[in-house]
Amino acid sequence: MLTYTPGSTLAHRLDPRTKLAFQFAFALVAFTASTAPQLFGVLVVGLGSLRLASVSIRAVLRAYRVVILILVLGPVVAAVTPGPPWLRLAPALISLRSVARIIPILFVSAAFIHSTPIRETRAAIQRTIPGRPGQLLGVGVGLTFRYVPVLRADLRTVRDAIRARNGDTRSLWERSQRLTVLLVDRALRRSDQLAVALQAHCFAWNPTLPRLQFSRLDIPVWLLSVGFVAVAVVDLLGL
Amino acid sequence: MAREETASIDLVDAETVRQLSAAVMLAALTAVLAQFSIDLPGGVPFSFQPFGVFVAGLLLGPVWGGFSISLYVIVGLAGAPVYSNAAAGLGYVLGPTGGFLAGFVVAVVVIGAVAHRSLTPTPISSLSVIPTAIALLAGLVVIYLIGLPWLATVNGWTLTRAASFMAPFVVGDLLKTAMTTGVVAGGTGLLADRR
Structure with missing residues (x-):
């Protein structure tokens, strides 16, 4: 990789x-x-x-x-x-x-x-694209990069849980639905937590950017x- | 003095924070699902690649769904190995399958717009089977409308040749649209109270 x-x-x-x-x-x-x-x-x-x-x-x-x-x-x-x-x-x-x-x-x-490094690319995006779209994209890139390993761990947990309940023997349709729904549910719960955390940290439109x-x-x-x-x-x- | 400093901070409003958080999470989910597959009988892999795109359009609507999948593409452009087979970079996006990535960005906007018939998403529990299925099929058509000419151009093929090359994947993608329709509109309770 x-x-x-x-x-x-x-x-x-x-x-x-x-x-x-x-x-x-x-x-x-x-x-x-x-x-x-x-x-x-x-x-x-x-x-x-x-x-x-x-x-x-x-x-x-x-x-x-x-x-x-x-x-x-x-x-x-x-x-x-x-x-x-x-x-x-x-x-x-x-x-x-x-x-x-x-x-x-x-x-x-x-x-x-x-x-x-990703954080430098994020800063470059934020400095190059003016205004709020650039700010949202910059923050979004940083956060997405941070959350990919977290959701990958969630996927492993969900898959192991399904497997432990003999889910591998179920049909492709049922396995795919169960996995997608559980994963989306976890992602949305994490999104709610992230929103609260961002507000608690006074997420602002005018932050201090990396140099x-x-x-x-x-x-x-x-x-x-x-x-x-x-x-x-x-x-x-x-x- | 303290009051002046506080007043100079321009806080992002709660609704934007909520939508941004959901967009980030669905971009990360798309990245995770792009690299995940389950084995069918005979060892044939069944990829979860477009599920993130479908779900982003249906849950977030055209604006924030489009933003979410744009984030996914930009994170990959920035160098994070989030595309299929843990690939990344501009070279991948401009490569033979890059058109499908570009197609995802347009498709999520189409899916959101067709499913919700508005720029603002309605609760997912209010989406019914037929509009959801139509939205996902429209999204799939958009993905192929952009991806196929791109593949043909990069590989120097005719459009017919590119279409023949991709034909086996269409069956799997149609199955995925049916599954997503089933998840969203088929009465699964878990997502009913979300968004």
């Missing part, structure tokens, strides 16, 4: 807003890449991002194994035809070109995940991001 790992690599030292901007700019330029040199270029940048964040390709391939399996299947499925000649090269090449754009995006995404600061390191990454967007726009407009 690919998660944040503390470190002091160049990627770790960048401001999360810089990394978010770079990710989106890179995805944009990757989607407009169509020739072999362009695709090679985005692959080099993707691999470079992994290196700057000290993430191994093997870890990325393991983390995204299902996505990569579907991507690998892409050209194969595209090549197959239901009659003679059974396999056609042209659709497979079109598919391969589409699929080749996604792999570097996965690399950059993995570098971001490995080098950015974020750009450094000189961010400048070249921002310039690169702006360059990517410019290349993508030029390509999209056919200039």
Whole structure:
């Protein structure tokens, strides 16, 4: 599983807003890449991002194994035809070109995940999206991240309780209904408790945000991001 | 002085806090269910992936339901391994199955709007079978309407090929809409007094 790992690599030292901007700019330029040199270029940048964040390709391939399996299947499925000649090269090449754009995006995404703690991303969201929507999204992201392990434990408890009562022998319909209802009921009870806790802690629209600061390191990454967007726009407009 | 400091705190109103808490919990529930499956006879896994989306739309309505599933997607974008198979990140969202995630966000709004016929959710006990079933089917159609072209584009397939590839999953998803309809409108007492 690919998660944040503390470190002091160049990627770790960048401001999360810089990394978010770079990710989106890179995805944009990757989607407009169509020739072999362009695709090679985005692959080099993707691999470079992994290196700057000290993430191994093997870890990325393991983390995204299902996505990569579907991507690998892409050209194969595209090549197959239901009659003679059974396999056609042209659709497979079109598919391969589409699929080749996604792999570097996965690399950059993995570098971001490995080098950015959730609380920094939350602060970046809160600082970037203005007003109350940004505040709610920032708080929501932080709280959701906090509650996923709690609800996962609830799911285990519910599943064990059903199993202990010989629930595994019941029909799929009954098992699924019971599990969903019990889990939703627990989640809603936790939501009531969370609401009380937030109010007890004077949950406000104007909290003190975690500190974020750009450094000189961010400048070249921002310039690169702006360059990517410019290349993508030029390509999209056919200039 | 103390009074001035207190006055400068802009507290979030109780209703927003209540809805935010429920949205957070259903986003977390969607994340947990996305990675959970039970084995059918023969070892075929039955995934719980869309149940969170269905429940969020029916319980929270279009606005807060949409917010909840947006939270789920953003938490995954931020790097938490909350998508199917514990995946995360922009690369996953822009990958072949990312369209289904985007579809979830639109679907939850459609489910909430069709089921409640209003931006404000009505109590779940007042939802009857037919509107609930229609809302969930409409949501499912939206998920596939966004997910299939996305899959076709990313993999460089025709739409027909993408539809053939996904056809086996439609049966399971239809079963899940029927189950959710059964849970919400079929008279199970546990959820009747909620929201």
